Amino acid sequence: MPDKKSINLFWFRRDLRLADNAGFYHALKSGKPVLPMFIFDTEILDKLEDKDDARVTFIHQSLVNMNEELKRLGSSMLIKNTSPKEAFDEILDEYNIDTVFTNHDYEPYAKERDTEIAQILAAKGSKFCTYKDQVIFDRDEVMKPDGSPYTVFTPYSRKWKEKLNGFYLKPYPVEKYLQNLYQTQLPFPALKDIGFEASSIQVPKNEYKSIIADYAKTRDFPGLAGTSRISVHLRFGTVSIRELATEANKQIEKTWLNELIWRDFYAMIIWHFPQTANHAYKPEFDKIQWRNNEQEFEAWCKGETGYPIVDAGMRQLQALGWMHNRVRMVTASFLCKHLLIDWRWGEHYFGRKLLDYDLASNVGGWQWAAGTGADASPFFRIFSPEAQTKRFDPKFEYIKKWVPEYLDPEKYPAPIVDHKEARERCLAAFKKALNG
Structure with a gap:
């Protein structure tokens, strides 16, 4: 049984990296030891039709890689394979949690989940803090002059580019605070332990830099290797959106940057119009x-x-x-x-x-x-x-x-x-x- 000294928790979700991670940075700066965690959410996984789902394989392997880094720092990843509610019921029995840190998620299910978890934590006297990490501009940061959300991309994109400056692209210096990790060694489940098997589908490597200079010329021709194939890494946060936007913004031709803006636009739309x-x-x-x-x-x-x-x-x-x-x-x-x-x-x-x-x-x-x-x-x-x-x-x-x-x-x-x-x-x- 872990000791009951007060610690903080960082909940990884769509941000499977230790570097340049907003919520993880704030957790490590919080003044209490930080235990990293991930939930293989059965509310999601039980709906998957294929037990060799390549995304689950990729998530698991990304977490294995992160856990190896954490072990070198004397810490490790707490893994739960259940619903978020059940996971936090267990965690609050096992640990004395002051604050749970995580990053914003904009999807309808995620909003409901986070509201429920915040309530569970509050009932135990614990706090729930979330941060912007997977987009450059958050749900309410690029709005019409009257304060309502844009629903047309071109004026949204124009306002987005006007607002962009170095502050929004600055990486979070997580590495300065890694000594604040909670020191523990926890077991790590195999893929079969969570009910899945390895997929034969290979995830493209993170090698976008060789593509983006000619992206506008090559992106529409499917017979060419003309797109970045970075999307899966962006989806699961194995690469930082700030890194990608910085590289995209360096290009004279802004087509690749526009693709990142579309992503912010759709995240904003699903937040304000969840019925869609x-x-x-x-x-x-x-x-x-x-x-x-x-x-x-x-x-x-x-x-x-x-x-x-x-x-x-x-x-x-x-x-x-x-x-x-x-x-x-x-x-x-x-x-x-x-x-x-x-x-x-x-x-x-x-x-x-x-x-x-x-x-x-x-x-x-x-x-x-x-x-x-x-x-x-x-x-x-x-x-x-x-x-x-x-x-x-x-x-x-x-x-x-x-x-x-x-x-x-x-x-x-x-x-x-x-x-x-x-x-x-x-x-x-x-x-x-x-x-x-």
Whole structure:
């Protein structure tokens, strides 16, 4: 049984690094020994459909690496594998906790969880302190002059860039205070101990710097290695957003910086409009009469629609847990508009498969593609898969890699829907919802 001297706790969540971590820095400066902890949250994990989920493997390995660093400093990570409520009930019995430090999380489930944990702690006389860490500008830091949230990206982005200065990019010097870690050696569970097995999907390395100088020229061509592939590291916080924004801001061309701003924008939207996780931002679009054909949805998931650029993207997703951003837009538009399948079906499927799955950005991207979201693509903008291929994969390099049989009518299916007919059907369904 650990001794009952008063300590503080730092709860790692979407910030799986010791360096440049806002909440961890404040915890270490607090004046009491700090015990690091992580919860394999069964409220989330029990909903996962695949026991070899690559994200769980990545989280576990990241924590193993962090724990090795902590052990060298005489400390270790406290791991819980249960619901957050049960975890804190156990922790408050085991330790005398003065304050729990952590970083903000903006998703609807996270808001409810944190409210519940703050109440549990308060009942025991303990405090709960959270800090901004995963975004450059927090939920209320970039607002309209009247104090309301922006819902259009361009003016938000303009204000974001005007506000940016060195203060917001400054890293937190955690290393100065690591001597304040609580000295303990705790057992660390294997992946199988939390009910999962190792995934064969490899997470891309954190090697974004070689890409970003030419990002604006290469990012739209899926056959090139032209994107940073940093998204999974950003999602789980194995890299600091301040580091990335600093590098992006050094570039004369700001396209990569704009991608980081979109991420802040969607985090702000999900905070102020949490209903958009499950409903159209524009309520009239919840009246769309989706076809929701299950056979066509399965063909889309498997990459068997007869549209090579769509199928290439879906097969890349299956194989790598990642899809090129241009193709994410094409596949999402195809599902919602060509097949008239509810964007929530696609959002859920991406949520199952994407290594870099982030609710705010994924919902934002799907509602953009469907035409139902904040600052979305107009509903009448319907990507032509053929035109997208000619423009962004003209030599069929991407398609040949993922759909090598695309020219063989015996092996490759005919298109499951005619583009012109699908376009007309989509426009009619959306106009009916708007006029309904």
